[in-house]
Amino acid sequence: MKLRYIIGSVIVLIFGVIAFISLEGSKIEYTNIASAKESGRKVQVKGVWIKEKGADYNSKTNEFSFSMRDEQNNETKVIYQGARPNNFEIAESIVVKGRIENGTLQASDILTKCPSKYEGNAEQLTNSSK
Amino acid sequence: MIADFLKDFYVGQILMHLLFGAALTSSLYYVLAIRGKAEALPIARKIFHSLTIGIVLALCLNMMNVMTSNFNYTYVWSYSNKDLPTWYLMAAGYAGQEGSFLLWTTWVALIGSVLIPYVRKRNWEAEVMVFYSVILVFLLLLLVVKNPFAYIWDTFAKDGIQKGYTPLDGRGLNPLLHNIWITIHPPILFTGFAALSVPFAFAMAAMIKRQYHEWVNAVLPWTLYATAILGFGIMLGGFWAYETLGWGGYWAWDPVENSSLIPWLTSVALVHTMLVQRKTKGLVRTNIILALASFILVLYSTFLTRSGVLGDTSVHSFVDPGMFAYVILVIFMSTFIILGVGMLIARRKDFFVSTASFAPQSREFLLSIGAILTLMSALIVLLGTSYPLIAEIFGMTKVALDQGFYNSIHLPLVTVILIVNGVSLVVRWRVHWKAKTLGSVMKKILFPLSLAIAATIGSFIIGVQDPWYIALGFASWFALFVNAELALKVVRAKFSSTGAYISHAGIALLMIGVLATSRYSVKEHARLVQGQPQTILGYTMTYIGKNQVEKERKDIERYHYYVVVQSKNKVDTVAPVMFWSDFNKRQAAFQEPGISWSIDKDVYLSPKILEMEGELPKATLKKGNTIALPTDTSLKITFERFDMSGMRGGPQNGGIRPGAVITVTMPNGEKKELTLFANIAMPSMETIPEPLMIPNTTQQIAFTKLDVNKTSLEESGAMFTFYDTAKPQSAPKEVFTAEISIKPLINLVWFGVIAMVGGFFVSIFRYASKKTPIERAENADNTEIKEKAEVPAEIEK
Numbered sequence: 001m002k003l004r005y006i007i008g009s010v011i012v013l014i015f016g017v018i019a020f021i022s023l024e025g026s027k028i029e030y031t032n033i034a035s036a037k038e039s040g041r042k043v044q045v046k047g048v049w050i051k052e053k054g055a056d057y058n059s060k061t062n063e064f065s066f067s068m069r070d071e072q073n074n075e076t077k078v079i080y081q082g083a084r085p086n087n088f089e090i091a092e093s094i095v096v097k098g099r100i101e102n103g104t105l106q107a108s109d110i111l112t113k114c115p116s117k118y119e120g121n122a123e124q125l126t127n128s129s130k
Numbered sequence: 131m132i133a134d135f136l137k138d139f140y141v142g143q144i145l146m147h148l149l150f151g152a153a154l155t156s157s158l159y160y161v162l163a164i165r166g167k168a169e170a171l172p173i174a175r176k177i178f179h180s181l182t183i184g185i186v187l188a189l190c191l192n193m194m195n196v197m198t199s200n201f202n203y204t205y206v207w208s209y210s211n212k213d214l215p216t217w218y219l220m221a222a223g224y225a226g227q228e229g230s231f232l233l234w235t236t237w238v239a240l241i242g243s244v245l246i247p248y249v250r251k252r253n254w255e256a257e258v259m260v261f262y263s264v265i266l267v268f269l270l271l272l273l274v275v276k277n278p279f280a281y282i283w284d285t286f287a288k289d290g291i292q293k294g295y296t297p298l299d300g301r302g303l304n305p306l307l308h309n310i311w312i313t314i315h316p317p318i319l320f321t322g323f324a325a326l327s328v329p330f331a332f333a334m335a336a337m338i339k340r341q342y343h344e345w346v347n348a349v350l351p352w353t354l355y356a357t358a359i360l361g362f363g364i365m366l367g368g369f370w371a372y373e374t375l376g377w378g379g380y381w382a383w384d385p386v387e388n389s390s391l392i393p394w395l396t397s398v399a400l401v402h403t404m405l406v407q408r409k410t411k412g413l414v415r416t417n418i419i420l421a422l423a424s425f426i427l428v429l430y431s432t433f434l435t436r437s438g439v440l441g442d443t444s445v446h447s448f449v450d451p452g453m454f455a456y457v458i459l460v461i462f463m464s465t466f467i468i469l470g471v472g473m474l475i476a477r478r479k480d481f482f483v484s485t486a487s488f489a490p491q492s493r494e495f496l497l498s499i500g501a502i503l504t505l506m507s508a509l510i511v512l513l514g515t516s517y518p519l520i521a522e523i524f525g526m527t528k529v530a531l532d533q534g535f536y537n538s539i540h541l542p543l544v545t546v547i548l549i550v551n552g553v554s555l556v557v558r559w560r561v562h563w564k565a566k567t568l569g570s571v572m573k574k575i576l577f578p579l580s581l582a583i584a585a586t587i588g589s590f591i592i593g594v595q596d597p598w599y600i601a602l603g604f605a606s607w608f609a610l611f612v613n614a615e616l617a618l619k620v621v622r623a624k625f626s627s628t629g630a631y632i633s634h635a636g637i638a639l640l641m642i643g644v645l646a647t648s649r650y651s652v653k654e655h656a657r658l659v660q661g662q663p664q665t666i667l668g669y670t671m672t673y674i675g676k677n678q679v680e681k682e683r684k685d686i687e688r689y690h691y692y693v694v695v696q697s698k699n700k701v702d703t704v705a706p707v708m709f710w711s712d713f714n715k716r717q718a719a720f721q722e723p724g725i726s727w728s729i730d731k732d733v734y735l736s737p738k739i740l741e742m743e744g745e746l747p748k749a750t751l752k753k754g755n756t757i758a759l760p761t762d763t764s765l766k767i768t769f770e771r772f773d774m775s776g777m778r779g780g781p782q783n784g785g786i787r788p789g790a791v792i793t794v795t796m797p798n799g800e801k802k803e804l805t806l807f808a809n810i811a812m813p814s815m816e817t818i819p820e821p822l823m824i825p826n827t828t829q830q831i832a833f834t835k836l837d838v839n840k841t842s843l844e845e846s847g848a849m850f851t852f853y854d855t856a857k858p859q860s861a862p863k864e865v866f867t868a869e870i871s872i873k874p875l876i877n878l879v880w881f882g883v884i885a886m887v888g889g890f891f892v893s894i895f896r897y898a899s900k901k902t903p904i905e906r907a908e909n910a911d912n913t914e915i916k917e918k919a920e921v922p923a924e925i926e927k
Contacts, residue, residue, distance in 0.1 A: 002487045004495055008502045011546075015506050018539050019513070026535035030518075030528035044530060059739050059867035062655045082869075083738040086306060086375070089717035 028097060033074040036100045045070055045105065046095045049088070057084050068096065068105070076100065080107040087112045142195075142203075142279025145188050150270040152181045153263055160260035164338065171256055175246055178263060182239040189236045192278045196223045201297045204285040205229060205278035211302040211712075213685040221313040222303045227436060227455075228278035230316055235269040237317075237324035242266070245328060245352075252348055257335035261469075265327050268462045276455050302685060305711045305720050311370040315363060319390060322360030323428050326393060328352040329400065330425035330466075333418045337473045340480060342414045346407045349421070351898040353404060356424075357397040358890030364390050365883040376706075376723040376736040378653070378871055380879060383536045385440045388515040389431030395508035396424040399501040406494045409559050413498065415481045420505075422470040427512070429463045439519055491568055492561045496554035503547045510539050537648075541598045544641060548605035551634050552578070552612035578611035585611075593650065602645055610638035626896040633889025640882025646875035653871035658693065659743065660864040669733060670696040673866040674703075676740065685712040691740065691866050695726045695733050702726040706737040706868060731874045738867040745862040746851040750837050753847075756795075761854040762829050766795040769848055773805050785811045790833040790848040794824050806833035806850075821853070828856040 031043045047070040049055065055066035064080045078096055088094070091112035098107035159174030192205070196219050201207040209229070210222035224233040242262050249255045283291045307313075329349050336345040367387065368380035381387060400420040403413045434440055437456040474481075488495035513520075514531050521529055556574040561567055585607040586600060594603050617631035656666050658673035665671075672694045680688045688709035695702045704724030710716040719739075726733040747760035751769035759765040773789035789805045796802070802825065809818045821832035835849035853859070 003490055004488055004498045004502075007499055011499070011502055011506060015510070015539060015543060018542065019510055019535075022535050022538045023517075023531070026532040026538075027529040028532055030530065057739055059657055059741060059865070062738070062867075062869075083721065083736075084718055086720060087304075087714065090714040 032070045032072050033076045033100070033105075034072060036105070037076075037103070040099060040101070042097065042099045042108070044095050044097050045076075046093060047071065048093055049091070050075065055084065055088070068094065076103070076105045078105040078107050078110075080110055085110045085112050140279075140281075142188070142191055143277055145184065145191070146270065146274050146277045146279065149181060149184045149188065150267070150274050152177055152184065153266040153270050156181060157260055157263040157267055160256050160263055163256035164260060174259065174263075175250075175255070178246065178259065179243055181266065182243040185232075185236050185239040189232055192229060192232060193220070193223045195278075196220075196229075199300065201300050202281055202295075203278065204280045204282045207282055207297055207300045209300070209303055211300040211685060213683050214303055215683075217310070217313065218303055218308050221307060224316050225303055225307055226278070228273070228276045230320070231269065231272055231276060232278060233317060234320045234323060235266065235273060237321050238262075238266055238269060238327055241321075241324050241328065249348075252344070254332075254335055254339070254345070254348065257338045258331045261331040261334040262327060264469075265331070265466075268458075268465070272455060272458055272462070275458060302711075302713045305686065305709065305713050306374065309370060309374050311366050311373060315366040315370060318359060318366060319363030322356050322363050323390075323393070323432075325352060325356035325359065326397060326425050326428050328356070329397075329421035330470075333421035334469065334473060336418065337477045337480075340477065342418070342480065343407065343411060346404050346417055347897075350401070350404050350408070351894045353397060353401055353421075354890050354894045354897065357394065357401055358887045358894070360390065360394045360397065361883060361890070362887045364394060365880065365887075369880060372876075373725070374722055376721045378651070378723070378734055378736060378869070378873070379647075383511075383514070383533045385515050386435050388511050389434050392431060392508050392512050392515070393424050393427040395504055395511070396420055396427055399504040399508070400424055402497045402501045402504075406497050410488070410494050412488065412494065416501075418474070422466075422474075426463065426466055426470065427508075429459075429466060433459045433463055434515065434519075440515075489562050491557050491571060493554055493557045493559045496550055496557060500547065500550045500554055503543065503550060507540065507543055507547075510543075511536065541602060545598075545602045545605045548602075548609040548638060548641060551637065552605075552609040555612060555616055555630065555634065575612060578608060578615055581611045582607035594645075596649070599645060599649055602641065606638045606641040606645065608638075610635050610642070613638065626892060626899075629889045629891075629893030629896055631889070632892060633886045636882045636885030636887075636889055638882070639878045639885060643875050643878030643880075643882055647873050647879065651871055651873050653869055656868055656870050658866045658868065660866070663696075666870050667733075667872050668697070670694075671870070672696075673864070675864070676866075686710065687716070691724075691737060693724065693735060693866070693868070695735075700728070702733075704733070704735055706735045708737050708740070727877075729877060731872055732876045734871045734873055736869045736871075738869060741865045741867070742862045743865045744859055746853050746859070748834065748849055748851045750835075750847045750849045752845065759829060759831075759852055761852045761857075762827065764797040765824065765827065765829065767831070767850075768793045768795070769850075770803070772846070772848070785809055788836060790850075792831075792850075796826075804831075806831065808833045808836065810836060819851075823855070828854055830855055 029041070029043050031039075031045060033045055033047070036043045036045055045068070047068040050067040050069050053067040055064070057064045062081060062083075064082060064084050065077065067075055067077050069075045078098075080096075080098075088110075093113045095111040095113065096105055096107045097109040097111075098105050100106070156174050156177040159170045159177060162170035163174055194200075195203050195206050196210055197216070199206065199210065199212050199219075205226055205228050206222075209225045210219055214222060222229075224230045242259070245262065246255065246259065249258045281293075282297065283293045283295055329352060332345045332349040332352075336342055364387070367390075371377070371382075372380040397420075400417065403416045403420060406413050407417055437459055488498060514535055518528060518530050521527065553571070553575065557571055582604055586594075586604040589603050590600065594600060613631040613635035617628045617635065620631075621628050652667055654666050656664065656671070658664060658671060660673050660675060663670050663672040674692045674694060676689045676691045678687065678689050680686065686709050688707060690705035690707060693704050693706070695704055704726045706724030707722035708719040709722075710719055714720075721737045723737070724735040726735075749757055749760065751757065751767075753769060753771060756766055756768040759767060770791040770793055773791050775789075787807055787809050789807045791803060791805050794802045794804060804822055804824070806822055807820045809820070811817075817835055819832035819834045821830050823830050830853040832851050832853070833848055834851050837847035837849055
């Protein structure tokens with residue numbers, strides 16, 4: 001065996017083990033509101049913002065709050081420490097990372113999913129020519 | 131005229147098909163050339179050059195469409211509008227998938243045309259260019275399917291859009307992309323992606339020719355170029371995020387970022403293993419495999435970010451045209467994996483020869499270890515980024531990985547890499563194991579080592595006290611001082627050999643910057659009342675007011691919010707931005723940070739919201755609505771109806787004076803009817819209210835705004851403001867809310883990457899002009915070269 005192979009294997013082994021351990025600790029499951037409530041763990045929930053219930057940023061507490069509905073039609077209030085995320089209004093769906101505590105989804109991150117390709121439809125096409 | 135001609139003959143789309151055919155033909159002629167038909171070679175070459183001209187024409191055609199706002203094209207309509215300034219119109223040319231594929235293809239073609247004379251001189255043309263042309267075949271196939279020349283009436287045919295229809299305006303470019311850095315980011319990144327096609331084509335050619343050493347020298351400058359430019363492109367993306375997005379960071383281990391980092395890491399490893407082969411003739415297999423892998427990872431990264439597989443929880447959420455492009459991307463990737471792996475298997479016998487062992491204190495040994503460590507990082511990022519996909523394939527629960535995954539592994543990994551970085555440059559090539567060489571190595575690193583220990587103690591005193599950060603800090607200082615010392619020694623004698631030291635010192639500086647900004651940034655949430663200085667994180671900050679800028683643009687409304695940032699020795703005014711754009715129907719503001727730059731740190735203000743404080747409470751009521759008075763909840767008011775009887779004048783003579791009839795319910799149940807009037811100027815709708823006191827109370831009430839519903843007066847509302855005369859109020863003030871943070875040593879992040887890229891470029895000149903020891907030996911004996919060409923496997927036994 002050549003020495004560089006031995007050292008190489010040791011490197012791969014050591015960092016492989018570190019990777020495996022941190023992998024377990026870093027997993028954030030995609031789930032729905034119901035099971036997020038049950039587990040109380042940090043998860044990602046995909047859903048839509050319920051426009052009718054509004055969205056508000058309170059500058060004193062630095063909290064952005066709104067309500068979301070998941071694909072099973074369950075609803076939850078979401079509170080996020082920070083300002084309104086960019087593209088929040090035009091997002092076709094949102095993915096919220098966080099955990100549900102006392103019925104409120106405490107968000108650590110909000111991803112806004114923008115309709116990216118051929119977002120346009122015929123309705124917009126004719127509207128834009130008015 | 132020309133536009134009509136283009137419209138009727140589908141010139142753009144026909145051009146794409148022709149170019150696809152040309153790429154295919156060029157590949158076939160190169161195959162014939164390999165098979166020994168010498169007359170095929172000039173034909174293949176001519177077709178390739180014409181192909182390049184054609185692709186450049188297609189790029190120009192698309193740019194022309196965008197620049198002239200020709201909304202007949204779906205692409206132009208989708209990504210631009212009339213109000214876009216010229217500079218951003220250019221960005222719109224490659225903001226969409228179709229445009230960015232075209233840009234990538236253009237770079238591949240241009241680099242190919244530069245490559246032809248280079249490989250021709252070395253007698254490698256047919257073998258290299260055949261694979262290179264096949265890459266273009268696939269890229270052009272993608273462009274045939276996703277071409278930027280589709281007409282709007284074809285895209286929306288099923289919605290009944292007639293041929294020749296021209297929308298009046300386009301949908302516009304995402305305002306987050308209205309930025310110089312993100313405008314130059316894709317062209318630069320795609321040059322890097324395109325340049326990685328060169329090592330791939332060379333590695334394949336090496337296996338065809340069964341000559342496993344010459345290609346490494348020939349391709350090294352190209353690999354250096356690809357690595358340098360890709361690294362620079364990645365940094366520009368980070369700089370854009372920092373400077374525009376306002377979340378305060380430059381790197382988030384996002385799949386899009388990761389997918390360009392992975393091929394960059396493998397090409398960094400490739401540069402090092404190629405250097406080893408030049409000197410020792412070792413690592414033959416490794417170089418072939420890494421050259422293949424870097425290019426295939428570029429394809430994989432395109433697949434990850436363009437096909438939507440990582441989009442969100444629902445993996446297959448694309449529509450038909452997307453699905454088709456997805457299939458082509460999969461075929462594209464699989465074809466090149468099969469080509470590469472197939473060739474490796476076919477030539478496996480050539481690789482089963484033992485090569486020399488490297489002594490542990492030799493440079494070749496440490497460079498191999500460095501490459502293994504860099505590849506480990508690439509593997510970790512690849513695994514992490516693909517994890518949701520892997521989980522999906524194996525039917526596990528869908529998961530994503532937290533950023534902590536990458537950070538916790540890279541903290542020790544980068545520390546080891548930096549130590550190897552430093553030590554590898556003080557040891558010598560091809561030394562044999564002797565105990566005393568170890569002593570001489572120790573002697574060489576003694577000075578930088580002591581400096582690094584001193585710097586680590588210094589940083590400990592100023593606060594770097596977590597064990598892992600002490601380790602990373604020490605490793606960075608060590609690498610920095612070793613490289614700085616070496617660079618200073620050789621810079622006078624031979625500038626071109628400082629490239630490696632500059633790059634390695636750059637990486638060390640980058641890591642010091644990363645350490646400082648990620649661990650020792652501080653932030654505070656602040657509400658700044660106009661004109662009132664506040665002390666935040668040791669600075670005196672005063673919000674002084676706002677100002678609208680770029681007023682000539684109709685599609686956006688953009689404001690600067692001026693904050694004076696004052697420290698003991700410096701006064702600076704920063705201007706964070708909030709703007710409202712038609713792109714999201716002006717529903718919410720886009721934010722851009724304001725940054726006070728200085729050499730050692732940045733003060734970073736990320737705007738959140740602008741509010742008015744001290745405004746009178748207000749409420750908008752529709753007919754029949756009842757509310758409690760905000761200033762005295764024991765009183766209730768009901769909006770009854772509008773009173774238009776007292777209307778005086780009209781729109782013709784400058785104004786109207788509508789009345790609003792309300793009923794006040796007193797705490798004892800008594801009801802009083804009041805009519806409030808407002809003077810509204812036309813057409814500005816500026817309103818001067820006529821406030822009234824509610825009898826026997828201190829409450830004043832005013833009708834301040836007519837909330838007109840265009841379809842029905844019944845649905846129109848009235849806005850009222852309330853004022854308690856017993857509690858006098860001062861004039862309303864603006865309150866600017868922002869997140870303020872201090873980013874220590876952030877400039878080292880940018881400077882480190884620029885130094886690294888600069889070092890790569892210095893090295894390109896070094897290796898492009900220099901002959902290797904092997905070449906020199908071969909030139910000394912020409913007859914040997916001729917003999918070698920006959921021998922199938924060139925590897926030394």
